[in-house]
Amino acid sequence: xxxxxxxxxxxxxxxxxxxxxxxxxxxxxxxxxxxxxxxxxxxxxxxxxxxxxxxxxxxxxxxxxxxxxxxxxxxxxxxxxxxxxxxxxxxxxxxxxxxxxxxxxxxxxxxxxxxxxxxxxxxxxxxxxxxxxxxxxxxxxxxxxxxxxxxxxxxxxxxxxxxxxxxxxxxxxxxxxxxxxxxxxxxxxxxxxxxxxxxxxxxxxxxxxxxxxxxxxxxxxxxxxxxxxxxxxxxxxxxxxxxxxxxxxxxxxxxxxxxxxxxxxxxxxxxxxxxxxxxxxxxxxxxxxxxxxxxxxxxxxxxxxxxxxxxxxxxxxxxxxxxxxxxxxxx
Amino acid sequence: xxxxxxxxxxxxxxxxxxxxxxxxxxxxxxxxxxxxxxxxxxxxxxxxxxxxxxxxxxxxxxxxxxxxxxxxxxxxxxxxxxxxxxxxxxxxxxxxxxxxxxxxxxxxxxxxxxxxxxxxxxxxxxxxxxxxxxxxxxxxxxxxxxxxxxxxxxxxxxxxxxxxxxxxxxxxxxxxxxxxxxxxxxxxxxxxxxxxxxxxxxxxxxxxxxxxxxxxxxxxxxxxxxxxxxxxxxxxxxxxxxxxxxxxxxxxxxxxxxxxxxxxxxxxxxxxxxxxxxxxxxxxxxxxxxxxxxxxxxxxxxxxxxxxxxxxxxxxxxxxxxxxxxxxxxx
DNA sequence: TAGTTTCACTAGAACGATCTAGACACCCAC
DNA sequence: GTGGGTGTCTAGATCGTTCTAGTGAAACTA
Numbered sequence: 001x002x003x004x005x006x007x008x009x010x011x012x013x014x015x016x017x018x019x020x021x022x023x024x025x026x027x028x029x030x031x032x033x034x035x036x037x038x039x040x041x042x043x044x045x046x047x048x049x050x051x052x053x054x055x056x057x058x059x060x061x062x063x064x065x066x067x068x069x070x071x072x073x074x075x076x077x078x079x080x081x082x083x084x085x086x087x088x089x090x091x092x093x094x095x096x097x098x099x100x101x102x103x104x105x106x107x108x109x110x111x112x113x114x115x116x117x118x119x120x121x122x123x124x125x126x127x128x129x130x131x132x133x134x135x136x137x138x139x140x141x142x143x144x145x146x147x148x149x150x151x152x153x154x155x156x157x158x159x160x161x162x163x164x165x166x167x168x169x170x171x172x173x174x175x176x177x178x179x180x181x182x183x184x185x186x187x188x189x190x191x192x193x194x195x196x197x198x199x200x201x202x203x204x205x206x207x208x209x210x211x212x213x214x215x216x217x218x219x220x221x222x223x224x225x226x227x228x229x230x231x232x233x234x235x236x237x238x239x240x241x242x243x244x245x246x247x248x249x250x251x252x253x254x255x256x257x258x259x260x261x262x263x264x265x266x267x268x269x270x271x272x273x274x275x276x277x278x279x280x281x282x283x284x285x286x287x288x289x290x291x292x293x294x295x296x297x298x299x300x301x302x303x304x305x306x307x308x309x310x311x312x313x314x315x316x317x318x319x320x321x322x323x324x325x326x327x328x329x330x331x
Numbered sequence: 332x333x334x335x336x337x338x339x340x341x342x343x344x345x346x347x348x349x350x351x352x353x354x355x356x357x358x359x360x361x362x363x364x365x366x367x368x369x370x371x372x373x374x375x376x377x378x379x380x381x382x383x384x385x386x387x388x389x390x391x392x393x394x395x396x397x398x399x400x401x402x403x404x405x406x407x408x409x410x411x412x413x414x415x416x417x418x419x420x421x422x423x424x425x426x427x428x429x430x431x432x433x434x435x436x437x438x439x440x441x442x443x444x445x446x447x448x449x450x451x452x453x454x455x456x457x458x459x460x461x462x463x464x465x466x467x468x469x470x471x472x473x474x475x476x477x478x479x480x481x482x483x484x485x486x487x488x489x490x491x492x493x494x495x496x497x498x499x500x501x502x503x504x505x506x507x508x509x510x511x512x513x514x515x516x517x518x519x520x521x522x523x524x525x526x527x528x529x530x531x532x533x534x535x536x537x538x539x540x541x542x543x544x545x546x547x548x549x550x551x552x553x554x555x556x557x558x559x560x561x562x563x564x565x566x567x568x569x570x571x572x573x574x575x576x577x578x579x580x581x582x583x584x585x586x587x588x589x590x591x592x593x594x595x596x597x598x599x600x601x602x603x604x605x606x607x608x609x610x611x612x613x614x615x616x617x618x619x620x621x622x623x624x625x626x627x628x629x630x631x632x633x634x635x636x637x638x639x640x641x642x643x644x645x646x647x648x649x650x651x652x653x654x655x656x657x658x659x660x661x662x
Numbered sequence: 663t664a665g666t667t668t669c670a671c672t673a674g675a676a677c678g679a680t681c682t683a684g685a686c687a688c689c690c691a692c
Numbered sequence: 693g694t695g696g697g698t699g700t701c702t703a704g705a706t707c708g709t710t711c712t713a714g715t716g717a718a719a720c721t722a
Contacts, residue, residue, distance in 0.1 A: 009677090019702085021679080022680080022702060029680085056387050099431065113383060117384070119385075141338070340707090351671070352672090390677095392711075
């Protein structure tokens with residue numbers, strides 16, 4: 001069936017329109033140097049033939065590819081929101097996004113190399129797990145922007161959210177509601193977990209409260225497990241490492257017959273889609289992913305277009321109060 | 332800072348190793364036609380220079396690109412699981428995956444064109460929303476495999492799960508447990524919703540039961556809304572359109588003080604990561620996404636490598652019983 | 663010994679675009 | 693009428709590969 005007909009090339013369009021390849025190229029790129037009348041003629045011929053420029057050839061030849069490489073983790077739903085926002089911002093700035101997923105059996109280096117191989121002018125990496133030395137090695141070839149992580153050395157740009165400020169806001173919020181017994185279920189080995197843990201310690205001290213920290217992780221299961229270890233000595237509020245963990249915590253608490261927020265307040269982190277679900281109504285610290293993504297794209301474009309020095313942009317997160325945090329039970 | 336040093340090319344390696352470009356190309360591709368000794372010498376030189384082939388040039392020149400284009404919806408977490416599995420299968424078969432997301436403000440056609448522009452030899456589309464005419468238009472250029480949807484015309488391959496069988500299994504399961512009052516919360520306008528709705532009708536009839544259907548949709552919110560409209564006349568079991576909808580249903584029921592599965596059994600569809608969460612323990616109809624993904628990749632590769640006729644593979648889903656379905660309350 | 667085959671290697675075209683340099687026509691000013 | 697500018701268009705090189713055709717030497721066959 002399906003006859004695999006050859007894709008039309010510049011040459012085909014040129015022949016059809018009776019001009020040279022170079023002129024067709026000029027017209028297709030919208031570059032100056034073509035009379036309006038021929039421009040129309042060429043465009044018409046191109047449309048007629050269903051011509052689309054071959055990006056391999058285009059990228060190969062042109063000095064500027066206007067391609068931004070974006071690596072993300074396929075297993076992390078939160079990253080999808082960022083991908084979405086990055087597309088929008090890149091398009092607005094006249095750049096394309098080349099996607100590469102870090103998946104099971106496909107390490108980060110592999111994802112990056114493939115982005116480089118297709119001619120990305122800059123790399124945006126969401127929560128990179130590579131060491132800063134490795135990141136710097138790539139940064140010598142092309143500008144690299146680390147998204148959601150900032151301890152990446154001096155050669156690498158970073159766009160991140162102020163974890164310390166986020167935790168401060170979290171602790172202030174809960175302490176402000178009157179909570180005295182607040183626990184942090186940490187992120188284990190996840191990116192940012194260390195910073196948040198440390199911040200929690202100092203912020204609790206600032207309030208003159210004891211900083212109790214329970215080992216956790218980034219998934220629902222981690223939250224669930226943590227809820228069990230909290231059962232014996234229930235705090236009045238919990239600051240989760242992220243929303244997914246918070247979900248696990250809440251489910252665990254509910255299974256024990258506890259009411260949220262009556263018996264325990266739970267505060268998430270990320271303000272992801274999960275938090276926004278109308279039946280969850282999870283209070284959360286928002287990093288504003290779309291804004292961070294847009295900033296990272298801007299950063300990458302700036303570097304590509306001449307900015308010499310890598311910048312480290314830190315945005316302050318903000319609190320989104322929904323229905324899982326409230327003043328403690330006044331027993 | 333970061334001196335943007337030029338990437339080494341075949342020419343550089345050739346010079347360093349004292350051979351021709353063509354020979355380096357042969358060695359890098361692992362093609363036959365080079366003596367073992369020179370092979371080592373070239374490899375060493377390449378390693379030394381940190382050479383990596385430029386995929387733009389490679390793809391441009393070679394007749395075979397060994398690239399499979401994969402389009403997915405960034406907003407649909409379920410698709411991420413498929414992306415993951417597709418990578419694995421493609422790698423195993425010696426192919427690369429080119430990813431393109433359908434995102435907010437980035438329509439499916441745009442995602443596809445970009446995959447074509449980079450030289451994909453075949454297209455795998457997850458739950459395509461284009462009309463079969465549009466799909467066929469692309470299928471004339473390159474083999475197209477539709478994943479999770481099968482009403483795509485004769486020119487397009489499809490790998491899908493037997494929706495009718497899935498619903499039959501669902502209804503059999505619940506009827507077998509003794510349920511008589513079973514409701515289907517449908518998928519609204521989502522892909523496959525029509526098939527499942529129709530199947531539910533015929534299968535319920537086969538059991539001599541009344542097929543009650545409530546309008547729904549693919550998200551948690553849709554399930555939640557549906558739970559409210561079920562409140563007045565509570566069935567003993569619900570077949571949700573998918574897991575996300577099931578989650579919404581369950582949360583809605585719980586908010587009304589109902590116990591799952593004591594008061595209502597809820598059956599999901601997809602057996603996604605949500606279903607597997609230890610606190611959800613959602614009974615669900617599994618389409619086995621990794622298997623479907625692997626099949627789609629195989630299909631695409633077969634077509635690329637010579638299979639003339641598009642095939643329509645239909646896999647039978649299976650039941651995964653967890654803790655949200657049980658015999659009805661014996662009032 | 664002459665002819666054939668095999669092996670290791672190379673020169674140069676090709677892929678489909680962009681880019682550089684220059685040609686040609688036209689208009690204007692002096 | 694000549695020189696210079698401007699606007700439109702083209703030829704040919706080029707990007708970094710792969711591919712085709714072929715060279716030359718060694719090894720085998722008759």
